[in-house]
Amino acid sequence: MTDAPDTPEAARRARALYDLGPTAIYSCKADPRFHYCLYVPPVVGEGEKVELLVAIHGTSRTSFLDFRDGFAAFGKWNKVAILCPVFPVGVLGDGARSGYKYMREGDIRYDELVLKMVAEVAATYGQDWSRFAMFGFSGGGHFTHRFAILHPEKLWAASIGSPGSVTLLDPARDWWVGIRDIEARFGRPFDQAALARVPVQMLVGDADLETWEITHKPGGTYWMEGANDAGRTRPERLKTLAASFEAAGVTVRLELVPGVSHDRMKVLDRVQDFLAGVLKRMRAP
Template sequence: MSEGQNLSADHFGAERARAIYDMENSTIFASRKDPRFSYCTYAPARKHAEGQQPALVVVMHGTGRAFTEYRDAFADFAHWNNCIILCPLFPAGILGDGNRDGFKQLVEDNIRYDHILLDMVEEVGNKFDCDFRRFALFGYSGGGQFANRFCLLHPQRLWAVSIGAPGSVTLLDTNSDWWIGVKGMQEKFGISPDFETLKKLPVHMIVGKADLETWEITHREGGKFYMPGANKAGATRPERIATLRKSFQDAGVKVHLDLVDNVAHNGLACVRQVQDFFADVLFKLRFDHNCEMVDR
């Protein structure tokens, strides 16, 4: 076999591997920033349709870490809306202590989960030759807590956010300490609340009307996240998301709330409404000349 034939075979092998492991339902990749964390993607095989750059949608898992299930649930949406889906995996007990909840607070010991995600976004953008300076973020349950807090720290990085059924909420309350409110956010994260940017961000919230169990979300003295006022947003997830919505609206942030009939605590049962919201925002971003996917 000639050198040219070898190069041709190598090129074919590389392209074939990319088609199998990178396009559509990807394999699981370790994060380049910190290989303790990983992610999978869905990228439509015919990306850049009609010269249009794909948008990025990040779907954050909850405590159950069902990240591939969420990836699969967004595959058709990605195909029909020219999007790439990124689903991170933040394993439970990353410090060897069995903690399932660290990622929900964005910080655990010296780990900044928001920074890990932002590097994954850059990594995926490089992989697919896309500019993902802005992306959409959806999280449900524990992922809803992550989405709630991430959008407070990094609203300028998002073109939309969907906060699903968080068990605990961080309100736009400058009189309450973090994590209940945003007082002390600058000291903890080095970032102050940017209310003006939040006002421009399309915000969606969603919860099942039958999501009424409280055993997992009631904070008790001695609990790892307990602080006075930890339960003041309400007893159930619908009550807490209603309080969260009011705090956003009181700060001038518009919120679209979906209360889903006959749904208890089931994120996959809420995916259609999230996708409808993102599709509407995408349509406006792509066809309104006054609004762009990235800052120029």
């Protein structure tokens, strides 16, 4: 078996098998420590243009495949490719699980890494993905709302699912609790006007009430004053985040999902409904 198909027919079959529909898992060219897979609607193989949804996994990392496959039908019928990055545990050799959630870990900028992945796959498939949607649940919800704060101009929608801790748009507190020092930390000022143009969904199960993993304590890696001020539970913290975004002029669709605990698969239909509505408005004449 060779990596380079030696006939046009072999190349066509390899592309259909590995690069369209549910794809293989690829290393990121910009940093091969990180990986991604996609769902690519078959029409892309016929030269059609589609939109992009970036779906960010939670702490277990296994949800990247749940999201690729869980959004596949949505992607096929709505002409949306799904990009699922993989950020391994302990990429710096220290066993740390949560670095990606806060955008920076050592010399790694996870927000910039995602932008490089998007540019890479856009070039591969001949697409214009200068703007895309983003969804994340749990740890991915951490990532998504912080990415929206740092790069609102890159998003046509953001869906934020059940983050354990939230960054409020508070100019009186430093990152990650607030945003006072984001320009010093990330080289980017907060663009309130751009964020206000992003349609935002925030959703959490009303039974998602476990606090053992989300309560910050002195001495913890991400402990800082105010770390628990947004609320005790995930629903409380998400409501506080929604109020913070709304005070900045963002239109937020806040959904408290009845009877649902910390279960990513039970919110995907609501995420798809939200994204379909945004797409309909975007594509209207």
